[in-house]
Amino acid sequence: MKKFLLGVVVGVVALLSVDALAIYANQFVKVTPLLKTTASWDGAAIAYPAGTAELSAMIVELAPGGETGWHLHTVPSVAMMLEGEIEVHLKDGRIRPFKQGEALAEVIHTLHNGKNRGKSPAKMAVFYAGVEKETMTLTEAEALLKGL
Numbered sequence: 075m076k077k078f079l080l081g082v083v084v085g086v087v088a089l090l091s092v093d094a095l096a097i098y099a100n101q102f103v104k105v106t107p108l109l110k111t112t113a114s115w116d117g118a119a120i121a122y123p124a125g126t127a128e129l130s131a132m133i134v135e136l137a138p139g140g141e142t143g144w145h146l147h148t149v150p151s152v153a154m155m156l157e158g159e160i161e162v163h164l165k166d167g168r169i170r171p172f173k174q175g176e177a178l179a180e181v182i183h184t185l186h187n188g189k190n191r192g193k194s195p196a197k198m199a200v201f202y203a204g205v206e207k208e209t210m211t212l213t214e215a216e217a218l219l220k221g222l
Contacts, residue, residue: 108177109152115162115170115178120150125205136160136196142188144214146222149204151180158196160188172198183222185214 099105113119133156136142144165159173165185172178172188180186180200190196204210212220 108154109179111179113179114150114181114184116164116168116181116184118182118184120179120182122203123149123205123208125208128204128206128208130202130204130210132200134198134200136188136190138190138193138195140190144185144187145211146185146214146217147180147182147202147211148208148222149202149210150182151200151202151210153178153180153198153200156197156199158190158192158194160190160196160198163187163189185217 097103097105111120134153136158153172154177155172155174157174159171162170162172162181163186164170164181170178188196202210209216212222
């Protein structure tokens, strides 16, 4: 009984020290936090768009030597690098390398271009918190037409 109570106390203390996980770790569940932030990687605050919420998830694969082309996201998104690595370039010259196993909050309303400088495909899972019937990503030309 003492071991059980000690286990409960240790478990409660451990849970209280974990910063609001979506699921609690236990003997069957391992929880590895990947990202928790209020800002995208360029430091801009994350704000959710108004409207009917729509979540989207996709796998994006970038061929060796390939680029995404200059584009921007109109909604918050999180990417998790599954394979390979890319560099994300901003128009102001900042570059953010993004390697396998990393997660990051993507920039919002900021033109950027992803480049795969490796010899193998770069694959990432991307999760968008958007609005129903609204475009999540615009090309540079589309963004300019919209005045963004």
